[in-house]
Amino acid sequence: xxxxxxxDLSSIPERIQSEVQRAIQRSIKGVEYIASSGPSxxxxxxxxxxxxxxxxLYHYRPVADEIYRVPIVIVMATTxxxxxxxxxxxxxxxxFLLKSGYDVYxxxxxxxxxxxxxxxxxxxxxxxxxxxxxxxxxxxxxxxVSVIGYCFGGVLSLLYGAIFSDGPMKNLICFTTPVDFRExxxxxxxxxxxYFDVDRLVDSVGNVPPEMILxxxxxxxxxSRAASQIQLWENIWNDEFVKSYRMFDRWATDTLPLAGEYxxxxxxxxxxxxxxxxxxxxxxxxxxxxxxxxxxFLHAVAEHDHIVPYxxxxxxVQKIGSTDKQEVILKGGHVSLVAGANAIKRLWPKLDSxxxxxxx
Numbered sequence: 001x002x003x004x005x006x007x008d009l010s011s012i013p014e015r016i017q018s019e020v021q022r023a024i025q026r027s028i029k030g031v032e033y034i035a036s037s038g039p040s041x042x043x044x045x046x047x048x049x050x051x052x053x054x055x056x057l058y059h060y061r062p063v064a065d066e067i068y069r070v071p072i073v074i075v076m077a078t079t080x081x082x083x084x085x086x087x088x089x090x091x092x093x094x095x096f097l098l099k100s101g102y103d104v105y106x107x108x109x110x111x112x113x114x115x116x117x118x119x120x121x122x123x124x125x126x127x128x129x130x131x132x133x134x135x136x137x138x139x140x141x142x143x144x145v146s147v148i149g150y151c152f153g154g155v156l157s158l159l160y161g162a163i164f165s166d167g168p169m170k171n172l173i174c175f176t177t178p179v180d181f182r183e184x185x186x187x188x189x190x191x192x193x194x195y196f197d198v199d200r201l202v203d204s205v206g207n208v209p210p211e212m213i214l215x216x217x218x219x220x221x222x223x224s225r226a227a228s229q230i231q232l233w234e235n236i237w238n239d240e241f242v243k244s245y246r247m248f249d250r251w252a253t254d255t256l257p258l259a260g261e262y263x264x265x266x267x268x269x270x271x272x273x274x275x276x277x278x279x280x281x282x283x284x285x286x287x288x289x290x291x292x293x294x295x296x297f298l299h300a301v302a303e304h305d306h307i308v309p310y311x312x313x314x315x316x317v318q319k320i321g322s323t324d325k326q327e328v329i330l331k332g333g334h335v336s337l338v339a340g341a342n343a344i345k346r347l348w349p350k351l352d353s354x355x356x357x358x359x360x
Contacts, residue, residue: 042083044094049105050135054112054119054259057105057132058082059139060094064101068359070170071103071140073133075160077152078124079213079256082108084339085150093338093348100352102359103140107132107153112259117206119259121266122284125159133168144170146359150338151176151308155276158290158316159283165292171358173298173351175338176308179290179319180277181270183312191271198267202260210255277315291321296358300328300347302337326354 050057076082085106086094097104107129112119133145147169149157154177161172178184190196202208258266275281281288297320301313310329317327328350332342 041088042081042086043088044086044092044098046106049139050132052128052131053116054078054109055128055132056108056110057135058108059136060098060104060106062103063098067101067103068356069142070144070146070359071105071136071142072097072146072148072355073136074104074106075129075147075149075153075157076106076108077150078109078156078262079152079210079258080150081254081256082106084335087339091340091344093343096344096348096352100356102355105132105136105139109256111210111256112207114206117202117260120261121156121159121269124156124262125163125283126286129156129160130164130167137168143168146171146173146355148173149175149177151334152178155179155270158276158293159281159288161293161295162288162290163283163286165294169295171296171298171355172293173300173355174316175300175347176302176305176313176334177299177316178308178312179316180312180314181274182277183309184271185309188271191267193272196267198264202264206260208258208260208263210257213258214255279319290316290319294321294323297322297325298328298351298354299326300330300337300351302332302334303329304332305334305337307334 044060046058046060048056049059074082074085076085086092089095094104094106136145137143145168147157147161149155149172154174157172157174158177158179161167161169182188191198269275269281273280276288276290279289297317299313299316301308301310303310305313317325328347330337330342330346330350332346336342337347
């Protein structure tokens, strides 16, 4: 029997051998993947300036010969670890800021203990953040600070900036920060007040377990974990791919529990009543008016953010009272906006350009 026209049978043994070798290599690399722990993250040298309960204040050691006068205080979301901004050398936002001449501090979080289940929004906004700002002022010798808030750390930064509008905040930068919680579609659906008894949940379990939070994120893209694992298997022999996968997968699954009262307030005030968008928000009895934020303001949002959709973030710049305010829409997703190759090329240089001229 003759081979179909155009089919080179002589190449079949070579192709079979190539596939066998690839399968063997994949198996070897798979064993290595399981046996190893991956790269060390968050390794940029830093000092713990203060630690209290769930709060950690870090000061990263400056590396530039000259630094900008105004220090930076980064406020992380309470569900996520700060090392997403300090992955490995060459892919660390913190390292980039230090080399660019900034004095960098970070307000990071650990898991709240069962005794801390009563922590509320007021504890974070009226206590933790102001306390850290005062400590940064004393440590740096400067009165002014620039605040950078990532995701829900941006919400906390907005609340702080609006309440302490006459305070030491010189610049405010938010990354992927929601303000219209009606547009957080899936979160709105699973927390629908008709079906979701948040009081019963919090009163029963205290702090909200990380498994529930992680599952809510994965519900946004139900097939994403399976797809990413298939992609990992297909690229398991590519060391750079595996390194990147490990970094982001570790961070994505390293979710912190939420203090029960804090979760209750977020659900009722933001998800149900949308008070920040409706200008009816208050924290500890103090009204929140975003129009009182008049310092230079930058909001960076991701074009393909599935966690904080653009429609949820879009109204923010308009609500800020500053005349020096800007929204930047960049390619990428919720995480790739701030970390990884996409961020290195797009967000980091833009932030340096904007903040450098406002930090003297």
